[in-house]
Amino acid sequence: MAVKRSPLAPRRFPALPEIAGLQLATAAGGIKYKERPDVCLMVLDSGSTVAGVLTRSKTASAPVEWCRAQLPHGRARAIIVNSGNANAFTGKSGETSVRRVVETVAGSLGCRPQDVLAASTGVIGQPLPTERIIKTVKGLARKVRPGEWKSAAQAIMTTDTYPKGAARQAEIGGTMVTLAGIAKGSGMIAPDMGTMLAFAFTDARLPAELLQALLREAADKTFNSITVDGDTSTSDTLLFGATGKARHPRVSDPRDPRLADFRLALEDLLRDLAQQVVRDGEGASKFITINVSGAASRGAARRIGLSIGNSPLVKTAIAGEDANWGRIVMAVGKSGERADRDRLSISIGGVRVAEQGEVVPGYDETPVALHMKGSTIEIDVDVGIGRGKATVWTCDLTHGYISINADYRS
């Protein structure tokens, strides 16, 4: 399959700062891809805390189940990731593979296997080439270095056309802390989960429970508000590690006002990564922002936004640069959420096209048609029921998606 960089890709991979207490290394294990790194080890100094958001799929992968079992401890010394094979639907042998890989990492770091988290992404249902990964992993612990972000972001890619990374700074009680992360994903991307894989880190010193609360809140507004194709991966994993190297005042209550800036920075970081995932949506030619207001609740607004963002008819219309707002009406109607047909209003590119249940009088499609030709599409929907608001990001559905997915395995 020809790998053409997404037309919506950022110009370049951003310069990401080192996070004190975090080191990274990658290697080419030959799991599926030839001559490219496909294994990544992330090592955290002892004393680091960790939080995570995992797929709610009932057929979750073996590494997801491993993480689900370990995350309550709130501690991690390492995260081991491979691309090319999801180790999902691989039965007991898949579980054994995870255990053997994390034991190998633990052995080389001198920590407990429970302190090693794991993630895999790629084909479902094929046995993990465990021996090959173990052999690759063995040398990695000696190779870790701070700031190896770009090669890490590359090693976790599958059908991604570019590596994804972002960083932010925030202050906690007058002390600056750093946040940085990487993500991957371009198909099988759907709400209610993290994305396929995303790893974020900070040097802030935050207890695991607090970290989990902050991550869950930020994930709902970011990774859980994007969709490419409505298909939910068996492997969705978002992990957030905190090395505690920054010397800020101790905080432990999620409502502590000194966390306000950090909270914003974390949400901003995850939104950036999540949008990069959407911009690499398989076959995407348009980046679409859907703002829903006037819904019964924030949750209702998000579900309406996702109903629009998941609609094949809305997505193909946008691919065709057709301002077919009737399909947006349809998608609002099928969401199952409360809506009042006669109060619904829709704007595209800032131009009101429909209000009070019908097309605006004297509607001139010219500016809207022009907006549709751009690569960034903005849709505003007011449902006219309440005060719930949410924003959802998605991409269009093109021939590229079909081409990529009709011959992914071959």
Place this chain on the structure above:
Amino acid sequence: MAVKRSPLAPRRFPALPEIAGLQLATAAGGIKYKERPDVCLMVLDSGSTVAGVLTRSKTASAPVEWCRAQLPHGRARAIIVNSGNANAFTGKSGETSVRRVVETVAGSLGCRPQDVLAASTGVIGQPLPTERIIKTVKGLARKVRPGEWKSAAQAIMTTDTYPKGAARQAEIGGTMVTLAGIAKGSGMIAPDMGTMLAFAFTDARLPAELLQALLREAADKTFNSITVDGDTSTSDTLLFGATGKARHPRVSDPRDPRLADFRLALEDLLRDLAQQVVRDGEGASKFITINVSGAASRGAARRIGLSIGNSPLVKTAIAGEDANWGRIVMAVGKSGERADRDRLSISIGGVRVAEQGEVVPGYDETPVALHMKGSTIEIDVDVGIGRGKATVWTCDLTHGYISINADYRS
């Protein structure tokens, strides 16, 4: 847009019998299409009963809302249908249009407007050309004739590539009765509703409440078990009229054993029509049957089947003739229904590919790959939890779907 007949189409439109007490007529009203019939009038003799299943969309069309208001009476003398314009999201003027059209029909038949049901299908959000339809409708009542099935099926088409019809016979208490119907729909087809438009009739003599119970039951197993793209129309309407001309014993209890044959025939008729809708799915190249068993309930089985049938990744894999069963695992997992990864089994084309949570030992893809090259794909999934069973029908997702929907309006 070039209209190429679906490769999954039946050889020809079936010969459908007349239904005593039912007459049909069509005309070209020039609503959207040139030189083809786009208005259809169906006239039932007085004393006929009627039942219906309508879209649950919150942005339902004006004719759907009209039907919702009239159906509780259980009586109908006529159904007036147009294609090319859905009269959806057209505000108060859309309601006025329906009222004026049904009043015109009622006037020409000498019945009450409440006895005239209406359905529209086509573009959403454009005002109905009411005057043109009224003018067309005026002459229609004089033109109705028994057995005009094929032109009726043609008049209700939009992006359909062939007209759809079916008929069955059944006996009630030793007397033969006839059932026949037509349907349309090829995109914006999703579960939990009727299809876009389907009209079935019988000469049986059945009270409206009984008719409604039988229709609801059959619709759940047929029209509510198909999906093309997961998008739910604002116009979905399934109406079933009974003229009462057949001289069978009186029945009124849905549990009456004398209804057994009729019940089977109705389900069979609707399944035939629903499958014809799937076979005309936009861009479809494969007809897919998904049998789910071992689920917690029948409803759970259907939701799992629809999760598979709606998955863009499953549908594109099938378009690519790729037996990528890992995506079926994913779709089961995302359905939200109870499933046990380690008990899940999957067969494709009758060949077991995965069981007990992993690929079958020594799996040989050859016969499965051959099956994928055919135009009829069979998928069996056993969830391993309970005894709930359901069958869902869908089609693949191809470049054709994108081409049709990226330039539908232009």
